[in-house]
Amino acid sequence: MSARNFQVALALSVCLGTGARADTVFVANENGQSVSIIDTETSKTVTVPIPISPHNVDITRDGRLLLATGMAAGGSGGHAAHGAPGGGQLVLMDVSDGAPAAPTVVPVGGHPAHVVPDAQGRLAYLTDAKTNSVVVVDIAARKVAERIPVQNYPHGLRLSPDGSLLAVANMKSGTVSLVDSRNLEKVEHVPVGERPVQVAFDPSGRVLVVSLNGEDKVAIVDVASGKVLQKASVGRGPVQVFVTPDGKTALVANQGSAAKPDDRVSVVALETGKLVKNVTVGKGAHGVVIAPDGRTAYVTSTYANTMSPIDLASLTAGTARPTGKAPNGIAAR
Template identity: 45%
Template structure:
């Protein structure tokens, strides 16, 4: 009994000290870019309850929470009244995106208040945004002008514009922050950007329709989803060569490796007429698909939480988000969000 009292008192003192110091134990949140609703849904990561919907710019395509969890950056095509006619923009259902008529922007949402606190212009048709491991820089793919824009996240100003391959789409940092891999959707390549020089230093021939890239957290492997050949390209970062391909579902889009670098999750979107509804789970030792999990129509975005316990998947045609138990390899919950949910990110 005395031991229980002591443990309870110790825990109470720790919580009190955290409160006194101003530190908060914030619950994890999931941010979802609803491309067809001009909103970002904010969900509680445990319950998937919608906490709020943030009104943003026209057609938000992708969202990325900063490493410190304080900001959620998203790509869109500017203020709604300034956007071009984008009725032909159908997500990845038709294989690619039509370029927009005017430059876009990245916006930042303060995750404490869920209010938009910054708007920074970028290039034509911004697709994805990623933030450097140290949080200082954001890199944005501009599909309409074949460039990547680099933004200083503190000053919220332009740092560099880097020419890359044809129609850059998804991109990710290497774990050490030294390189960025960019999927050139119409070029069939992956551009390698050296972050020290802010220049493209290589283009890796990958396959048909590379839509997104990724790395294992240990840096051993890199990946590109090949939306045009229903496969994943596995890349050796040391040699910058594709070392194998793994067949997955139809029109794979986003992918994400678990924190232990053992499993790769791949969202298979399919097309609007023949929607994909699955996530492929690939064992990264055998390079075999060990499980195909049904989520919802148009499985598109995927992210894994910091513990590697849950993955969150946007179902772009079903207007929903699914929560997937990584260990049990099954969906535990699916909830409605805004129209055409696309990119997805979780607070660290």
């Protein structure tokens, strides 16, 4: 890929209108084979082509390195591209300067969906649904270091706040695998419900929220006992979930289906399991992340090709911004 292809394309638009400080938001455009980088202060968007159909993105804690995972470009496009020739790949991109650097590709094989880095930025953990494992990548060495067996069709995953535990949603097993990051052979499998897609820890690390795409609910799990405390009803086809910094509520993006898309983000009280509010965004709400200052959430809408901010004080959505095609995963710094 030539350097010319990585020149930024700036598009001015209206301000997001959330009143929060400036954030940088990173969006995986799965059908666009690109990542959109949105500056919420200037309302400028940089769309960078990458050599995969990215399903998920994350960023290292220092905000310098962007990680994107998906299948090599050249398949049928969209999430179906997980079966494309070329196999799964992890793309690493330095975003510490004004313009993103050209990407580095680490082949991982299989059928990757989500990626998270550790706190030190040394390792990346990716789910691989083809081998029912978590792939551990040594970021500095740019190679696969290890594979951790989990259960059937792992998809979303997150690290606990202290980094000691990796939670993995196994879509076809109805379980979450809890992996001890200090002893990767120590894995516990917790039954949670039908078609778990993604997980989110509360700030204490004692509570885990799991989106149950097959039940239109989220499960609220006590991590120490491995027991489901309660289930809360949300919208249709919940996908990603994120817990607010105060630990009181979870935001759940409800995608629905292409035939019957949902456009709501459900806000659920973790103590009671009650619905606080549904916030309307674009069709096919999928990815959700909360900015580091805890004041704004950002949500991708897969069928609308947009990203929307949500002010967490008022629980209202601001102006949606255009992204690339079929935005899915999202990260912010």
